[in-house]
Amino acid sequence: MSKGLLIVVSAPSGCGKGTILGEILKDDKFYYSVSATTRSPREGEQNGVNYHFITREDFEERIKNNAMLEYAEYCGNYYGTPKKEIEEMREMGKNVLLEIEVQGAMKVREICPDAVFVFILPPSVNELERRLRKRGTETDEVIAERVSQAKGELAFAEKYDYVVVNNALEDAICDFRAVIKAEELKVSNAKEIIDEVINNA
């Protein structure tokens, strides 16, 4: 069995990343990498589902043991990606989805040259703003801040391997699946397939 892929996914808020990944994760060939954090769980958040909630001591121990793929400190709390379960899942042949913001993704790029980097784009910045407004849950100020942040993140899109535009959701899911399928068919990931064809009956 071939080793699973590590697929790093970033997108500005409001691009439908969660919905797309939710669809992809219905296939049990995929595994969602859960981040670790030292912040307290919010209401409704479950340990091991939303985050691995761990102590500051535990987190720092993991940093020391090189057990974090990447981590950052934000508002006094650590957030990071535990290495071990990603490796274990990939060895089991699972494709691991790692949802992460652009700075973290760039760190993973340095450490895991075999990871696949996908950036989900909105159809346009204006459409992104319309979508955020349509939710009706945020003030104008928050929306303006989100749009400004999105623009900053979009500048990183060209540092990824692939872009998927979420114009129509069905198409975006289809495009995302095509990217993963193609990666599986890349010769570098398909050596076992080639060997089987040549050697098997």
Place this chain on the structure above:
Amino acid sequence: MSKGLLIVVSAPSGCGKGTILGEILKDDKFYYSVSATTRSPREGEQNGVNYHFITREDFEERIKNNAMLEYAEYCGNYYGTPKKEIEEMREMGKNVLLEIEVQGAMKVREICPDAVFVFILPPSVNELERRLRKRGTETDEVIAERVSQAKGELAFAEKYDYVVVNNALEDAICDFRAVIKAEELKVSNAKEIIDEVINNA
């Protein structure tokens, strides 16, 4: 509009390459690159469809003018890939399919680093032999020769970018389409998409 892809496709005889390409070509985003040759048309062969049938003088003139992407002499006749129509079609945004044997493909690899190389594999060498036998049109000797040739060609598979295994035809077509879609979504081919998202309303 983005420039079209150049997709170079090779496969041993009996892998269903023709059927797969026929399906892909139903989409008029694709264009089939017709080779040029100096050999005479066989019964039923049409100029501009099966080959561009040209004179030896014309062919040698084109070689001299660097108008052939690659060419080879075989049994006293030239066979080659005219450069101009490939470039014109790509500039029009068409994805050009170039069906070519492994040696020619390796030459194109040197000249066109932006081309995409797809190798279509049979499920196994033994299955390939069974398929050739099932046709019932060839002698044992010819089949043995084809199988031997296929083995030699399969050794080149790992020099391509992608492999598509033709086990079930529908899956192979789907895989082939995924490869092309992913190539279109590669950041290097999607700069216009990214620019549009950032700049358009």
